[in-house]
Amino acid sequence: MDDTGRRRRRSRPRWRLLAGWALACVIAVGLVLTLREQDWSATRPMMTSRALPFLLISCVVNVAALLCAMMSWRGILADLGHVLPRRTAAGVYFVGMSAKYAPGGLWVALTHARLAQSVGVGTLVTVAVSLLNIPVVLLTGMVVGSLAAPQVFGAWSWLLLLPAASLAFVLARPSLVGRAAQAAARLLRRKLTASGSGRQIRAAIGWQLACRLVSGLHLWLLTLPMGAPMGRSLVISVGAFALATGISSVVVVLPDGALIRELVLIGTLSQVLPVTAATAVAVASRAVCLVTDLLVSGVCALAMASRLWHPESITSGATDLPRSG
Numbered sequence: 335m336d337d338t339g340r341r342r343r344r345s346r347p348r349w350r351l352l353a354g355w356a357l358a359c360v361i362a363v364g365l366v367l368t369l370r371e372q373d374w375s376a377t378r379p380m381m382t383s384r385a386l387p388f389l390l391i392s393c394v395v396n397v398a399a400l401l402c403a404m405m406s407w408r409g410i411l412a413d414l415g416h417v418l419p420r421r422t423a424a425g426v427y428f429v430g431m432s433a434k435y436a437p438g439g440l441w442v443a444l445t446h447a448r449l450a451q452s453v454g455v456g457t458l459v460t461v462a463v464s465l466l467n468i469p470v471v472l473l474t475g476m477v478v479g480s481l482a483a484p485q486v487f488g489a490w491s492w493l494l495l496l497p498a499a500s501l502a503f504v505l506a507r508p509s510l511v512g513r514a515a516q517a518a519a520r521l522l523r524r525k526l527t528a529s530g531s532g533r534q535i536r537a538a539i540g541w542q543l544a545c546r547l548v549s550g551l552h553l554w555l556l557t558l559p560m561g562a563p564m565g566r567s568l569v570i571s572v573g574a575f576a577l578a579t580g581i582s583s584v585v586v587v588l589p590d591g592a593l594i595r596e597l598v599l600i601g602t603l604s605q606v607l608p609v610t611a612a613t614a615v616a617v618a619s620r621a622v623c624l625v626t627d628l629l630v631s632g633v634c635a636l637a638m639a640s641r642l643w644h645p646e647s648i649t650s651g652a653t654d655l656p657r658s659g
Contacts, residue, residue, distance in 0.1 A: 380618045385559035389622065392552040396626045399549035402541050404428065406470065409538030410463045413511065416455050425634045426450050432631040449638075466511060468583060470542050473501045475580020478546040481573025482602050505539060508532025546576040556618050557603065560611040567606045574602035575619070596620065 380389065401424075408423040418426070430446035443464040450460040476497035483494050504511065509532040550572030557567045578598035596616045603612035 380556070380559070380614055382559070385556075388555045388559050389618070392555040392619075392622050393626050395555065396549060396552040396622055397630060399545050399552065400428070400626060400630055402545035402548060406538045406541035406545060407463065407467055409534045409541060410466050410470070410511075411455070411459070413508075413532065413534035413538070414459050414462060416459060418453060418455070422453055425638050426453065426455075428631045428634040429638060432627065432635075435627075470539060471583045472580050473497045473504070474539065474542040474546050475576045475583065477501055477576075478543065478550070479573050479577025479580055482570050482577055483573065501539065505536060508535035511535045546579070547572060549579070550575040552622055553599070553615065553619050556615045556622070557607060560607055560615060562603075562606045562611075567603075570602060570606055574599055577602070 404424055404427045405420075407427050408418060408420070411418060411423070426446060426449040430442055430449055433441035433445040443461055446464060447457045447460040451457065476494050480494040480498065511532065553575045554568050554571035557571055558564065578595040581598060582595045596613075599616040599619065600609065600612045603615055607615065
């Protein structure tokens with residue numbers, strides 16, 4: 335029995351190593367397909383000396399938006415009883431989010447779960463955070479997207495009052511989020527430790543709202559060298575990008591909402607730019623997001639692979655418990 339136990343313990347690292355390489359291969363294939371299927375020729379109007387400073391600043395702005403998104407994810411995790419230091423959370427979140435370029439939202443959850451185990455967060459908790467993050471992204475995207483609603487929905491713009499009301503309800507009763515996660519865990523005959531205070535959920539929503547606003551600024555910066563009016567394009571760009579990312583977040587069959595996001599952006603930006611220029615901006619936005627995603631996740635991956643990344647212990651909370659009964 336002892337020999338069998340030792341063999342099992344030795345085999346676990348091998349399986350984990352193989353699983354890690356399999357996930358890396360899936361992410362790499364998704365990135366290659368994303369690069370091949372995108373028509374980058376539309377960005378030629380952006381390849382000028384006048385547009386270059388706007389492109390560089392746009393990349394910096396989008397990195398700031400990514401950090402806001404990470405803090406939102408960290409807040410949801412904290413509300414479920416696991417407070418990770420910022421550096422540790424950044425490593426898990428950004429490397430895991432690189433899997434969004436693979437078709438299907440399942441890969442992001444799997445990668446996050448694989449990485450989170452190394453810092454003491456159970457798989458059930460990580461999956462719960464991934465599921466709870468979807469409505470947060472969607473609702474905040476719809477709320478900020480209301481800035482561009484008249485250009486997209488016209489007389490039907492009032493429909494965006496529904497996600498606004500839903501978000502207001504969650505802000506008023508944030509403890510319901512933890513209770514909903516616990517109820518779902520009970521259906522799986524597991525027990526999930528949640529703080530239940532809801533304070534971190536409010537913080538997560540605040541960070542996600544900041545992410546929607548800041549990320550829209552990167553799109554606005556790209557419209558300026560194309561001759562868009564500064565004031566009107568600011569409102570439309572922020573609203574359009576929030577709306578596009580919110581809608582594409584639920585279309586999990588496409589890598590990072592490919593095509594859906596571009597269609598929404600082109601249709602909205604055509605209110606302030608010619609269609610050809612709007613197309614150039616939408617594709618340039620995809621390039622900016624891709625570059626910054628790869629840059630941030632690459633830096634985190636290199637840090638995690640080296641001795642520079644020492645995951646700190648969780649400051650509070652516990653992992654999911656074994657099956658009841």
